[in-house]
Amino acid sequence: MDLMVAGLLLLVMLVLLASGVWIGLSLIAVGALGMLMFTSRAPGDGMAVAIWGIGSSWTLTALPLFLWMGEVLFRTKLSENMFRGLAPWVERLPGRLLHANILGCTLFAAVSGSSAATCATIGKINLPELERRGYPTSLALGTLAGAGTLGLLIPPSIIMIVYGVSADVSIAKLFIGGVLPGLLLAGLFMGWVIVWSLLNPDKIPAGEGRTAFIDKLRASWGLMPVVLLIGAVLGSIYTGVATATEAAALGVIGAFIIAAAQGSLTRESFFASLMGATRLYCMIGLILGGSAFLTLAMGYIGLPRHLAEWISGLGLSTGWLLVALTVFFILLGCFLDGISVVVLTMAVLLPTIQTAGIDPLWFGVFVVVVVEMAQITPPVGFNLFVLQAMTGRQITEVARYALPYFLLMCAAVICLYTFPGLVTWLPGKMIG
Template structure:
């Protein structure tokens, strides 16, 4: 009981500092420092020594180097016309499927996720291209916006995924295996979205109006050429990882180099593009890495107080079945998703949640994918849902209108979560097949 009180006290302090409007990294530092000082009686010098040791360890982490590289690659793609080419290239292949061009949202986000690693970047890039065109052609607006909100979150699940890198670093799991484990669940979720769009269009053809135009073989050839830059980037990043040529960090650097070459071939590589993309990547990656380091400091403070181990023991004493524990964690994460963004959910909860799931017998690789799915749900959960904010800016709708449009796709994520729980091999098959 004392451990649970301590855990809720720490979470309460976090909620208090975040509610007061402090930056996330500041809240993590304050709560960790106050906990070590008041509860453990550590001196300020000792607290500084602990913090500097964590800073040095993470600053010299090779895995952490992949984050700014993947962010930079996403910035380059976002600010060139590769995304516009993606829509043009997909259109001829989906026009005759029930739902028509609505499938460009799902397929476009799936392909873009394989080179971006960021959910907001995927949503913004595909959304700004497709929504205006779909609205102009008379497609159902709620289905268009909802499919972008749901499919945009695939940037967190389909590798390379920044959230999976964060989880792998904090949980000390192989990032390469985590990347492999995200492929089949990501394709499964994309298939559920596409199936839902087809079902809606079959039941009500007015959601996807207009007869598809006649296409020649030349049109399909031009479409493949439009898709070629994205396929080159996917092959560079994912091919180098799964062939064993490069680690995820090295593949990220290769992806940046390939994206610069592609931008040069498209005659869009300018000094202004370099400056804007480097500054954008610098801002985003600095934010992520700072939160990671401060979260590690809080995790260390909680470790000194034995909170994770004691909470795990206390909940273990309740004799919950593994699936009841998972249900409890799901409710907990759904609650966190209402008030926190995805990365914060991972770094704040992992010190307590990971020992519990390991004790219950769940595979840590499987739990990483489960956690990413919970983060994906948070991306489309108001009031703090990044994908909702992005689409609010794209469409001019209120946050609640966007959330209402995204709700069916939230339910499909819940179905996906249920499927990987019942059939864990959906997650574990590929890493086991590729790496033993």
């Protein structure tokens, strides 16, 4: 009976999403339908309490602030300085300027929190340069597709804030827990480029000479304010000086100071950044409100508990449970954005995760990495669409270029399972 109820509600959800109804409204509609059909409670009061509760959450305040910080920095000269500042430091590595794609995405991810924004911004600057210098298209697009996903993992990550609110996990610890896995992925991507370049040395353009150390520092000067801002935001969280929300406010102030110093802060850019952050937050807020109500409705129906009992009855080991969830998240992520995947599934999956004895902090980073994998998985990988729009190439071609990085992310998931301390060690050292 419970499986029939779950199947019916899932079918209604898919029909609503396929017909173009907003995700947040679809969640509210399914929750209301479930309560009307399968409980004796009226949905109105529960809807009001759930949506008001999530909307008035102090923890969620960090979300619009980090969105605003990213919007302000997006309108500065950061993207212009990125390639010029990073290129001299990678000129002696096998693969040379291809590493600027990976490092640029890693750095920009720390200020945007968005995979698509990271991929589009770095690609807009780097791709023409790499093409002009004769670098292989497969490596130029592949590194960008893979490293662009770091926007979801490198803190401050928007999807981590959403998971933290949905799963009642410390956002500050999630941020710090994502640092080492993010650096691990960046290292794996760079390692693949090095190996490929050593095996195919004739396909990598010759360097343009060595740059003196003082010239490298001079070229990187434009990146220093943003690096210092990232250090201040994460450092204040790690040392316990500030909560995630207070660090977000610090980030906004720092972003305005950088924009003003660069001459990018005008009346027009101020209101454009404010409205950009507002629009994005309203979209996410509606999804979170709908998710909160659906979670409440599913609790009244009893589906999460029954599903958790059913999965527990299957006798799956922790490893096989995570394998099944990995496949499930990748399939779901092919058709929905990462935030929607998290809010749609946490209500049902968290009781199962808790029953299996999996650390919710570790699981949050695991979910983000797996959702990242879906960003470069056809038919609806968001990063693939971004690169297709930028280059005019077929999405199948871009997906083929991104395949090695998908496999490297699979390897990263195995590493996280084998060495959970990659996620939990730094948060365990936090002060406060």
